[in-house]
Amino acid sequence: MSGPMDPVLQEALNSLSQQVTKLHADTEAMNSGLNISWLIFGAALVFFMQAGFGMLEAGAIRQANVTTILFKNTMDGVLSALLFWSLGWGFYMGHTEKTEFISGGPFFLKDLPQDEYASWLFQWAFAATAATIVSGAVAERCRLGAYFVYTGVLTAFVYPVVAHWAWSSCGWASTGNDGTNSDCPKFGQLGVIDFAGSGVVHMTGGFSALAGAVILGPRKGRKSGILTSPEDDGFDFRFKDGVDERQFQPHSIPQQALGVFILWFGWYGFNCGSTLGITGGSGAVAAKVSATTTLGAATGGIGALLFNRILVAFKKREGAWDILTLLNGILAGLVSITAPCAVVEPWAAVVIGVIGGMVYVGASTMLRGLEIDDPLDAFPVHGACGVWGVLSVGIFAQSNNVIRAYGSGLLRDGKHLDGFYDQAEGGNQFDVQLAFAVCVALWAFGVSGLTFWILNKAQLLRVSDHDEKTGLDVAEGMGAAYEVKKPTKEDPKDPEVIVDKLEEEPEEDVMADA
Numbered sequence: 156m157s158g159p160m161d162p163v164l165q166e167a168l169n170s171l172s173q174q175v176t177k178l179h180a181d182t183e184a185m186n187s188g189l190n191i192s193w194l195i196f197g198a199a200l201v202f203f204m205q206a207g208f209g210m211l212e213a214g215a216i217r218q219a220n221v222t223t224i225l226f227k228n229t230m231d232g233v234l235s236a237l238l239f240w241s242l243g244w245g246f247y248m249g250h251t252e253k254t255e256f257i258s259g260g261p262f263f264l265k266d267l268p269q270d271e272y273a274s275w276l277f278q279w280a281f282a283a284t285a286a287t288i289v290s291g292a293v294a295e296r297c298r299l300g301a302y303f304v305y306t307g308v309l310t311a312f313v314y315p316v317v318a319h320w321a322w323s324s325c326g327w328a329s330t331g332n333d334g335t336n337s338d339c340p341k342f343g344q345l346g347v348i349d350f351a352g353s354g355v356v357h358m359t360g361g362f363s364a365l366a367g368a369v370i371l372g373p374r375k376g377r378k379s380g381i382l383t384s385p386e387d388d389g390f391d392f393r394f395k396d397g398v399d400e401r402q403f404q405p406h407s408i409p410q411q412a413l414g415v416f417i418l419w420f421g422w423y424g425f426n427c428g429s430t431l432g433i434t435g436g437s438g439a440v441a442a443k444v445s446a447t448t449t450l451g452a453a454t455g456g457i458g459a460l461l462f463n464r465i466l467v468a469f470k471k472r473e474g475a476w477d478i479l480t481l482l483n484g485i486l487a488g489l490v491s492i493t494a495p496c497a498v499v500e501p502w503a504a505v506v507i508g509v510i511g512g513m514v515y516v517g518a519s520t521m522l523r524g525l526e527i528d529d530p531l532d533a534f535p536v537h538g539a540c541g542v543w544g545v546l547s548v549g550i551f552a553q554s555n556n557v558i559r560a561y562g563s564g565l566l567r568d569g570k571h572l573d574g575f576y577d578q579a580e581g582g583n584q585f586d587v588q589l590a591f592a593v594c595v596a597l598w599a600f601g602v603s604g605l606t607f608w609i610l611n612k613a614q615l616l617r618v619s620d621h622d623e624k625t626g627l628d629v630a631e632g633m634g635a636a637y638e639v640k641k642p643t644k645e646d647p648k649d650p651e652v653i654v655d656k657l658e659e660e661p662e663e664d665v666m667a668d669a
Contacts, residue, residue: 189432189434193428193432194273194276194428195273197277197425197427198277198428200425201280203424204280205231207415207418208228210411210414210417211415211418212228212290212291213414214407214409214410214413215291215411215530215531216405216531218626219625220626221636222628222635223299223631224294227290228290230306231290231306234303234310238307238310241311244264245263246259246260246315246316246319247315247316248318253324254338255320256316256320256327258319281356282315284356285310285359286310287360288361288363289309289363291364291529291531291532292529292530294530295374296371296374296375298615298616305603305606308602309360313602318355320347321354324339325338326339327340327341328341328342328587330348330561342590343587345587347591348588349545349548350498351425351497352429353491353493353540353541353545354544354591356493357493357537357540358537359595359598360599361536362538362595362600362603363600364533364538367607368528369527369604370608371607371616372528373526373528374403375623376402405479411482412482427441427448428441429497440560443497444496444497446501447499448492448496450505455486455487456482456488457484458487458488458508459480459481459484459516460484462517463480463516464476466516483515487512488511490540491511491541492508492544494548495507498548498557499548499553500551503551507544507547507551511540514535515536515539515540517535522535542596546592549587
């Protein structure tokens with residue numbers, strides 16, 4: 156029979172227990188701090204992408220509209236911050252009156268736990284990105300007031316609803332929905348796997364951009380696909396072969412290249428930051444994501460270049476090596492790898508990137524065939540490649556990667572996710588990915604399209620023909636970003652000048668062509 160424990164030993168054990176408890180608490184606090192710091196760092200990288208979008212869009216449009224496009228991009232950050240604070244977060248991740256479709260608040264970040272402010276910041280950066288995608292598709296012809304309206308609708312309502320579907324604890328397609336809440340029914344066993352937002356962010360922005368481009372119509376002078384004289388106001392709405400594209404060419408390729416490099420840099424915050432932490436196994440997942448993201452970007456550029464060269468050779472034209480195709484191909488690869496970046500192997504990232512570049516070139520060619528004027532190719536890059544990114548998960552994802560990224564609880568009953576995964580209830584993961592992509596496309600195009608349609612009917616959407624020809628920098632009273640001098644016939648090598656029109660057009664018209 157043992158006697159009572161020695162008081163000295165008892166005191167030592169009690170002290171050791173207290174130290175272990177304190178050490179555990181300190182470790183938890185340190186891990187929490189590291190994860191919050193990681194999330195803030197990722198949000199900062201994603202927000203820095205706004206500078207990349209600004210440079211890309213400013214370089215891609217004509218000189219007489221540069222100040223206006225930079226103003227719009229800056230206002231994206233301003234408006235989206237206020238609207239995502241007041242409404243967007245409540246619709247996305249609010250903890251009251253949740254349904255599988257949307258959350259019902261609270262709004263204005265009321266009662267938000269201290270450790271969730273970093274999550275709000277990260278998601279705000281995503282929402283601002285979705286809004287900025289649209290600005291490129293409606294460039295050079297959309298009124299500022301209308302731009303503010305659709306940016307508000309997108310960041311306060313359209314994007315938060317899609318994010319709720321895929322990333323909240325109650326969304327109908329969310330991997331975070333365990334299916335135990337009767338108020339939150341779930342589609343599929345796993346839900347959609349969209350790790351960093353090919354669908355949630357890029358499809359939302361891309362299909363909203365498509366709606367804007369369709370309802371706004373082409374830029375004046377491009378409707379016919381030929382250079383029309385000032386006296387000819389008859390347009391047949393066709394982009395014909397033989398169009399002299401010089402009047403619509405980007406005014407600064409260096410700015411576009413700089414913008415793409417900034418975006419590529421910021422994308423590591425987009426994809427790696429979507430681990431939402433760095434401790435435990437999250438650091439290893441982020442490391443693999445960095446590799447697949449890099450490979451997706453690189454092979455996206457290669458795929459776009461090669462496919463474009465094939466198309467050019469088929470049409471027996473010159474100029475197969477095109478830097479703009481390369482730049483947009485890189486973005487196409489990045490968009491494509493954003494959804495599957497954590498759940499595929501590096502070799503699959505290579506395949507996904509190559510196909511993404513081809514999807515971009517095909518979608519861009521399709522828009523021209525449909526006579527839809529998208530100055531930045533926002534829909535081909537973000538919309539079409541966003542669809543491919545979401546679907547690629549259902550083809551290339553592997554269960555070991557899913558377990559590392561989401562935890563073993565996601566694959567219940569010992570199921571596996573290797574390519575076309577056969578779920579217990581029938582169907583496969585590809586079906587879930589496809590259903591989600593269709594829903595996002597319909598939602599973003601439908602709500603944004605309705606917004607653009609109402610603005611158009613109220614004659615609040617498009618600037619006047621005179622303002623469009625003059626350039627929005629002058630029309631909106633902002634002043635030109637650069638000093639613009641009138642070209643002369645002694646300067647025939649200026650690629651922005653149509654020499655045979657110089658004597659016909661007033662100076663303000665030449666500014667629009669600059």
